[in-house]
Amino acid sequence: MKRAARPRLVCDVPGCGNGRRPGYRLCDRCTARLPEEISVGIVAAHDERRWLDHAALKRRAARFLNLDTTDCPSTLAQPVRRHSPTVSPQRAYELQARMLGERTDA
Ligand SMILES: [Zn+2]
Numbered sequence: 001m002k003r004a005a006r007p008r009l010v011c012d013v014p015g016c017g018n019g020r021r022p023g024y025r026l027c028d029r030c031t032a033r034l035p036e037e038i039s040v041g042i043v044a045a046h047d048e049r050r051w052l053d054h055a056a057l058k059r060r061a062a063r064f065l066n067l068d069t070t071d072c073p074s075t076l077a078q079p080v081r082r083h084s085p086t087v088s089p090q091r092a093y094e095l096q097a098r099m100l101g102e103r104t105d106a
Contacts (some may be wrong), residue, residue, distance in 0.1 A: 008020060009025050011027035012030075013065060014067065016029075033065060034065070
C-alpha cells in the first residue's frame with residue numbers, strides 16, 4: 001500500500017531542518033561540515049538503535065554547527081550579574097581593588 005504523501009525526511013541534526021535523502025540520517029550540508037566521528041556516529045547509533053548515543057551525538061552535531069544554543073548558552077548572551085548574592089559588597093570591593101593592583105592581600 002502506498003501512501004499519497006510521504007513524510008518529508010529531515011536531517012537528524014536538531015535545528016538544521018534541511019531535507020535529507022532516503023537512507024541517510026543527515027543532509028548533505030551537515031554531512032560535509034561535521035567531523036566523521038559525529039556524522040558516522042549518528043548513522044551507526046541509529047542503525048544499532050543506541051538511542052541515547054544517537055541523541056547525544058545529535059546534540060554534539062548541533063553544538064558543532066552552532067545550531068543549538070539551548071544547553072550551551074553563549075556567555076555573551078547571559079545577562080551580567082552585577083550583584084552576586086555570594087559576594088558581599090565589601091568582598092567585591094576588595095576583589096576589585098586587587099584587580100586594579102591596589103591591594104595584593106585580598
Ligand atoms: Zn543538516
